[in-house]
Amino acid sequence: MSFVSAFGRFWWDFVVGDDWRAAAGVIAGIAATVMLAHASVAAWWLLPPVVVAVLYVSLRRATRADAA
Amino acid sequence: MSAAFLVLSSFLASAVEMVEALTIVLAAGLARGWRSSLTGVAAATVALAAVVAALGPALTVIPLNALRLTVGAVLLVFGLQWLRKAILRASGYKALHDEDAIFARSLAEAEHAGRVAGGGIDWYGFTLSFKGVFLEGLEVAFIVLTFGSTQGSIPLAATGAGVALVLVAGVGVAIRAPLSRVPENAMKFAVGTMLTTFGIFWSVEGAGAHWPGSDLALLAVLAFVGASSALLVTTLRNQRTALAAVGADA
Numbered sequence: 001m002s003f004v005s006a007f008g009r010f011w012w013d014f015v016v017g018d019d020w021r022a023a024a025g026v027i028a029g030i031a032a033t034v035m036l037a038h039a040s041v042a043a044w045w046l047l048p049p050v051v052v053a054v055l056y057v058s059l060r061r062a063t064r065a066d067a068a
Numbered sequence: 069m070s071a072a073f074l075v076l077s078s079f080l081a082s083a084v085e086m087v088e089a090l091t092i093v094l095a096a097g098l099a100r101g102w103r104s105s106l107t108g109v110a111a112a113t114v115a116l117a118a119v120v121a122a123l124g125p126a127l128t129v130i131p132l133n134a135l136r137l138t139v140g141a142v143l144l145v146f147g148l149q150w151l152r153k154a155i156l157r158a159s160g161y162k163a164l165h166d167e168d169a170i171f172a173r174s175l176a177e178a179e180h181a182g183r184v185a186g187g188g189i190d191w192y193g194f195t196l197s198f199k200g201v202f203l204e205g206l207e208v209a210f211i212v213l214t215f216g217s218t219q220g221s222i223p224l225a226a227t228g229a230g231v232a233l234v235l236v237a238g239v240g241v242a243i244r245a246p247l248s249r250v251p252e253n254a255m256k257f258a259v260g261t262m263l264t265t266f267g268i269f270w271s272v273e274g275a276g277a278h279w280p281g282s283d284l285a286l287l288a289v290l291a292f293v294g295a296s297s298a299l300l301v302t303t304l305r306n307q308r309t310a311l312a313a314v315g316a317d318a
Binding site: 014015016017018019022023026027030033034036037038042043044047048051052054055056058059062063 | 137140141142144145146148149151152155156159161206207210264268271272275276277278279280285289292293296297300304307308
C-alpha cells in the first residue's frame with residue numbers, strides 16, 4: 001500500500017469509522033440545512049432529528065448484523 | 069456558559085484518551101524497560117506538537133462560518149462514531165472497555181515479543197509507547213483544535229486537556245497501575261454526547277441558520293441528544309433481552 005493511500009485510509013478510519021453510511025446521512029442533513037438557510041427558511045430544527053434518525057438506523061444495522 | 073462547556077468537554081475527552089495511553093505506556097515500561105517506553109512517549113509528544121503547530125495556525129485563518137461548517141461536520145461524523153460505540157457498549161452489544169484486561173493483554177504481548185534492541189533502546193517498547201501516545205494524543209489534539217478554533221479559544225480548550233494530562237499522569241506515576249477505577253465507559257458516553265452536540269450546534273451555525281436563544285440552545289441540543297441516546301440504549305437493551313429469551317426457548 002502506498003504512503004498516500006495508507007495516509008488516506010488512516011484519516012478515513014479515524015474520522016468516519018466503520019459506518020460510512022452514517023457519515024453520508026449526516027452530511028446530507030447538513031447540506032439540507034445549508035439549502036434551507038440560504039432560502040431564508042428557519043433551518044435550526046432540521047439537523048438534531050436527522051442525526052438521531054441516522055444514529056438509530058446505524059445502530060439497527062449493527063445490532064442486526066450481530067444477531068444474525 | 070459555552071466556555072465552561074468547552075473546558076469540560078475538552079477535559080473529559082482528553083482524560084479518557086490519556087487513561088488509555090497510560091495503560092499502554094505502563095505495559096511497555098514494565099515489560100520492555102522504562103527508558104525505551106519513556107523515549108517513545110517523548111518522541112510521540114514531539115510528533116504531536118509538530119501536528120498541532122502545523123494545523124493550529126491554519127485553522128485560525130479560515131473565515132469563522134466556513135470553519136464552523138467544516139469543523140462542525142467533521143466533529144459530528146467523528147462524534148457520532150463515539151456515541152454509536154458508547155450506546156452499543158451500554159446496551160450490551162459491545163464489550164465494555166476494560167483497562168485491566170487491556171493492560172494484561174498488552175503486558176503479555178510485550179513480554180513475549182522478541183528483543184529488538186539498538187542504540188540502548190528496545191525498539192518494541194519504544195514503538196508500543198510511541199503508537200499508544202501518538203494515536204490517543206491525536207484524538208486529543210483533534211478535539212482541542214476543533215473545539216477551540218470554532219469557539220474562538222484554543223487556549224481554553226487546551227486548558228481542559230492540560231488539567232486532564234496533569235491529573236492522569238500524576239495519578240499514573242503515583243500508583244503505577246492502569247486507572248481501571250476511572251468510569252471510562254460512562255465518560256466515553258458523555259464525550260460522545262458532547263462531541264455530537266457541538267457538531268450539531270456548529271454545523272447549523274456554519275450553514276447560515278440561527279439558533280433560537282443563541283448559545284443557550286447548546287443546552288437544549290445536549291438534552292435532546294442525551295435523552296435520545298438514553299432511549300436508544302433502553303430500546304437496544306430490551307431488544308437484546310427479548311432475543312436472548314427467544315434463544316433460550318428455542
